[in-house]
Amino acid sequence: MEYVNPLTGFRLDGRRPNEMRQIRGEIGVVAKADGSALFEMGNTKVIAAVYGPREVRNKGQQINNQALVRCEYGMANFSTGDRRRKPKGDRRSTEISLVIRQTMEACILTHLMPHSQIDIFVQVLQADGGTRSACINAATLALADAGIPMRDIVTSCSAGYLCSTPLLDLNYVEDSAGGPDVTVGILAKMDKVTLLQVLLEHTKQLECHRGA
Amino acid sequence: MESSEGTGGLSGEIEVEAYRRLFPLPFYERHLLESVRPDARPLNRARDTTIALGPVASADGSALVKIGDTTMLAAIKLEVMTPSTDAPDEGSLAIEFQMPPICSPSVRPGRPAEVASVISKQLSDVMMSSEMINLKELSLISGKAAWMAYLDIYCLSADGCLFDAALLSAIAAFSHLQIPLVSVNDDGRVIAVFGELPEAKLKLELVNKEKRKLSLGSKPFSLTCILHEEYILADPNAEEESIMDTFVTVVLDSLGQLVSIYKPGGAALANMSTIKACIALTKSRVKELNNILSESLSEMEVD
Numbered sequence: 001m002e003y004v005n006p007l008t009g010f011r012l013d014g015r016r017p018n019e020m021r022q023i024r025g026e027i028g029v030v031a032k033a034d035g036s037a038l039f040e041m042g043n044t045k046v047i048a049a050v051y052g053p054r055e056v057r058n059k060g061q062q063i064n065n066q067a068l069v070r071c072e073y074g075m076a077n078f079s080t081g082d083r084r085r086k087p088k089g090d091r092r093s094t095e096i097s098l099v100i101r102q103t104m105e106a107c108i109l110t111h112l113m114p115h116s117q118i119d120i121f122v123q124v125l126q127a128d129g130g131t132r133s134a135c136i137n138a139a140t141l142a143l144a145d146a147g148i149p150m151r152d153i154v155t156s157c158s159a160g161y162l163c164s165t166p167l168l169d170l171n172y173v174e175d176s177a178g179g180p181d182v183t184v185g186i187l188a189k190m191d192k193v194t195l196l197q198v199l200l201e202h203t204k205q206l207e208c209h210r211g212a
Numbered sequence: 213m214e215s216s217e218g219t220g221g222l223s224g225e226i227e228v229e230a231y232r233r234l235f236p237l238p239f240y241e242r243h244l245l246e247s248v249r250p251d252a253r254p255l256n257r258a259r260d261t262t263i264a265l266g267p268v269a270s271a272d273g274s275a276l277v278k279i280g281d282t283t284m285l286a287a288i289k290l291e292v293m294t295p296s297t298d299a300p301d302e303g304s305l306a307i308e309f310q311m312p313p314i315c316s317p318s319v320r321p322g323r324p325a326e327v328a329s330v331i332s333k334q335l336s337d338v339m340m341s342s343e344m345i346n347l348k349e350l351s352l353i354s355g356k357a358a359w360m361a362y363l364d365i366y367c368l369s370a371d372g373c374l375f376d377a378a379l380l381s382a383i384a385a386f387s388h389l390q391i392p393l394v395s396v397n398d399d400g401r402v403i404a405v406f407g408e409l410p411e412a413k414l415k416l417e418l419v420n421k422e423k424r425k426l427s428l429g430s431k432p433f434s435l436t437c438i439l440h441e442e443y444i445l446a447d448p449n450a451e452e453e454s455i456m457d458t459f460v461t462v463v464l465d466s467l468g469q470l471v472s473i474y475k476p477g478g479a480a481l482a483n484m485s486t487i488k489a490c491i492a493l494t495k496s497r498v499k500e501l502n503n504i505l506s507e508s509l510s511e512m513e514v515d
Binding site: 036121123 | 268269270271274281283285287288289291308312313314315316317320321322362364366368369370371450
């Protein structure tokens with residue numbers, strides 16, 4: 001299938017290979033949460049809410065010199081094309097929850113809030129590729145809205161390689177095409193990488209190119 | 213125990229906030245004496261309600277409803293299934309109500325909120341017993357294929373009156389629902405046809421000729437009222453629900469007929485006149501909600 005038109009160079013949705021989808025962010029969407037945000041990357045819509053710092057529910061997990069960060073990722077039943085039967089608790093959701101937790105934990109100044117718990121909840125309302133990145137972006141906004149001290153803002157995006165062209169910000173069709181894809185999360189001002197996940201699905205050889 | 217005016221304006225305000233947290237019931241009772249609530253609403257007025265139709269593009273019908281700060285997102289997805297043998301020309305409806313942990317600080321991940329199961333059951337009962345949806349309309353080929361409608365309602369923000377908002381979002385989603393086109397493929401299986409029909413596919417026999425909406429009977433709308441001593445507060449928010457625990461939910465349909473009354477115990481006992489007053493409040497609320505819903509529907513048609 002022609003993911004990149006050889007004549008015009010446009011992708012399936014009319015973008016150029018190095019063009020992101022339209023992004024939109026809004027904070028303060030959940031009234032009862034300490035911080036919340038709605039983040040959209042193209043058709044992917046994600047809502048994040050932060051509760052904390054608050055008292056640790058499970059005393060056994062309390063850490064004496066820093067805050068405990070917990071994260072849960074859920075997808076709405078109607079978020080994907082076919083209705084999902086098990087929106088939480090499946091392996092993919094557990095893995096993404098872990099990834100988001102570790103990414104945000106790296107940038108929250110947890111030593112400032114010992115004996116407390118910070119809960120980050122992310123709910124995907126519409127999934128069209130790049131949900132992991134949209135969740136991290138939404139979580140960052142929600143943490144900022146909650147006033148939780150952080151080292152830096154974490155931003156994330158995904159990219160892939162199809163039809164011999166590197167493509168930025170894959171949507172669902174491009175993501176399921178079978179090419180390799182990478183998700184990167186960086187601390188914006190400090191210019192440091194906090195998350196790097198590469199999935200090489202069916203590529204037989206890996207070529208390494210230095211980017212500009 | 214009375215809060216006294218502080219010497220500076222700011223210290224006076226802080227005392228009021230502290231009083232509100234420490235003695236919530238006397239704080240409210242002082243307001244109720246003046247027939248008003250802390251958010252300046254009179255006792256019988258509901259909060260501002262908005263309905264947005266079609267926020268979820270991938271679903272066949274969807275609606276986002278906000279009553280004050282309570283936000284509900286409902287979406288319907290249709291799948292083809294074989295109908296059961298004792299009802300060969302009826303489709304079926306599955307309703308699920310969920311409160312993800314984002315909506316409220318009291319919901320813990322891993323353990324669904326108690327109130328979510330109660331509301332889920334109530335919603336199922338009300339939607340099945342009100343005659344809004346005729347399951348025969350969900351049939352495709354008698355005995356062989358029918359639509360299974362999955363209605364998922366997610367609470368995105370919980371600030372009181374969850375059942376009212378959930379019911380309204382379900383009704384709005386059904387009003388917005390458009391049944392997609394289907395055709396029978398070579399194996400005799402019914403498949404849904406998405407998007408534009410290319411010329412080659414026109415040889416497939418279309419079971420229904422055009423996208424259609426369900427014709428809905430009279431729609432049920434509800435209002436929850438809180439009873440405290442001799443006061444009736446309509447459409448409580450989460451703070452009011454937490455300090456006064458007796459509530460009555462009345463469901464009426466748009467023709468004014470009673471669908472359900474739900475009063476699950478509570479400290480305050482209600483006599484008949486109180487229940488009648490709640491029903492009267494619900495009647496005016498039903499008119500209001502019907503107007504809001506018809507306005508949103510007509511805005512959609514103009515697009």
